[in-house]
Amino acid sequence: MLAIVAELSRRGVPDLWFVASSRYQADIEAAATNSKINFLPLDEPGERRVEVVDGELLALLQRGQMRTDGLVEFTRRHIDFTRSVDGYQRTLDIIDSLDPACMVIDVLTYPAIDAAMTRGTPFALTVPAMPSTAARTPWDYPSPMSDLPRRMSIIQFASNVLFKLRTAMAVATQTPIIEFTKKRKAMGIKNPGGAPANYVDAATLVLTSSVFGVEYEFPVPPQVNLVGAFVSEASIGRLEDSSLSQWLDDNASVIYMGFGTMMQLSPSQISALLGLIEQLGPKHKFLWKVSAAQQKLLPAASELPSNLRIENWVPSQLDVLAHPHVRAFVTHGGSNGFHESIYFGKPVLVMPAWLDCYGIARRAVDSGVGLAVRRPADVTSEELVGMLTRLLTEDAFKERAEYWSARVREAGGASRAADLVLKMATPSHQ
CATH class of the missing domain: 3.40.50.2000 (Glycogen Phosphorylase B;)
Structure with a gap:
């Protein structure tokens, strides 16, 4: 995100706004060169603020591959309904105030994605990871949480399928995802379950790392662009x-x-x-x-x-x-x-x-x-x-x-990402 907005500022693009936690304000504003990067804080009320990742969660995540305990805890911390609604409403207010031509949103910031979908604002998703972590993949594709190769043996294939099923069952039964989904659906949120693949499908543009050949190749929708690495030579x-x-x-x-x-x-x-x-x-x-x-x-x-x-x-x-x-x-x-x-x-x-x-x-x-x-x-x-x-x-x-x-x-990196964002922001010039 910072590499992209810095590239846009270097090109002198006006009316750039960056919404994030106030602890990043200095770094974001310092990235400005030829045009200002306006900053808006998006902080949670202090009494409800929690760390999404702490030592306890890290210990669970580092137990090894193809385990569900760390993923379940990670999911549980990301589906706090109150925090979701607060972020969603604050982002709606920001959209109504700024009336942006487009938005660029990190794939894990789902309240902001929900708000963009509700208002019909064109948005780009940044996925600073392999595209297979967010886009839909074939059933026989290796789970991102495994070190399985693309061409699997029968035993590897079976373990991959079982892990995907076990993960889905664990998330459904050990987290409040079902109740969370019901509440969000009642609010009219278009992706109530918060599935990343649904956000990818709804995005006007998706910017993700890697290139096929390093990443295992699979069919991706036309809006998904692999930009290699979020690097700008100018930086x-x-x-x-x-x-x-x-x-x-x-x-x-x-x-x-x-x-x-x-x-x-x-x-x-x-x-x-x-x-x-x-x-x-x-x-x-x-x-x-x-x-x-x-x-x-x-x-x-x-x-x-x-x-x-x-x-x-x-x-x-x-x-x-x-x-x-x-x-x-x-x-x-x-x-x-x-x-x-x-x-x-x-x-x-x-x-x-x-x-x-x-x-x-x-x-x-x-x-x-x-x-x-x-x-x-x-x-x-x-x-x-x-x-x-x-x-x-x-x-x-x-x-x-x-x-x-x-x-x-x-693949173009941050420079190509900026090109694509500008093209999205000015569709009449396509």
């Missing part, structure tokens, strides 16, 4: 942190490690990663983005490997991945980071965290751009050393990453 430059920039310049072989903003590594996973870093030193240097909370699980600074640099925040992950000395990316398998790494032709080592991260791990292997940890909860330093050594020494991984980099760049 890539030299790191603002001069110290980090110089450190990257000074070291010829750097591995970047980043596990997103939500994944919480276990002590055993941290130990395995530290073992990896130590065993591949001093030739290879490691840049590890670690939150302040997770740094409390690390040894004292004097006990850390000498070839490791720790940052609690990296100003621009794009600029790090773009640096010629960065040779590989170790990641939890988040879609944005995965596709950004491919964009810059860098092989990936995926230690999947939850949900669609397992599907991304499989696609990294099948497309030839990387390797994946099979059982991330039990990963060892020896396993990581073996896989990363292969990524650094076998030319095939770099060659495939560069091949798919070209395909991802051809």
Whole structure:
């Protein structure tokens, strides 16, 4: 979303409005260049505000692939009827006030999508993930929450079907989805169950990551566009942190490690990663983005490997991945980071965290751009050393990453997304 609005601002498009939580206001307004990005807060009343993702949910999600417990809890937290109605009504008021030509909405912000559908406002959905996570897929298509390949054995096919059935049953019986759907239907909401595929069908435009070949191909409706990665070349430059920039310049072989903003590594996973870093030193240097909370699980600074640099925040992950000395990316398998790494032709080592991260791990292997940890909860330093050594020494991984980099760049990224949004906003010019 931020990459798209920044691209629109760079082109001088007037009357841009961004509605989000007030904690993002500074970052959103700072993205403006040639036209202003107006900000409107969309905060919940303090007494009802809850964290959709916390440590308890993360622990459930990280138990492994093809499990329903984490998904059920994730779904339960997203179907709070009161929060849904509040967000829906506030968005209706905003639409009535601004009368937008079109809206660009994140696929998980369903109250805003509901409001756009109610008012008949043309809208684009951003799906910063594989298209298979939101669009309708064939029955024999692997679940995004598995690491199953596109061509499955009979046993794999059966397990995939059973998992889909088990998931549907668990959500129906262990969450208030049925009552939630009934209440929303009574309000006249057009997609009362909040099914992502129904939102995709109703959208004028859908912008999603990846390209077919990395993503397993399947039929998509004409409004679905795979833009590769939400990257704008105009936003890539030299790191603002001069110290980090110089450190990257000074070291010829750097591995970047980043596990997103939500994944919480276990002590055993941290130990395995530290073992990896130590065993591949001093030739290879490691840049590890670690939150302040997770740094409390690390040894004292004097006990850390000498070839490791720790940052609690990296100003621009794009600029790090773009640096010629960065040779590989170790990641939890988040879609944005995965596709950004491919964009810059860098092989990936995926230690999947939850949900669609397992599907991304499989696609990294099948497309030839990387390797994946099979059982991330039990990963060892020896396993990581073996896989990363292969990524650094076998030319095939770099060659495939560069091949798919070209395909991802051809998909257009944030620039093509902006083109499509502008075309949607001015249909008379089509």
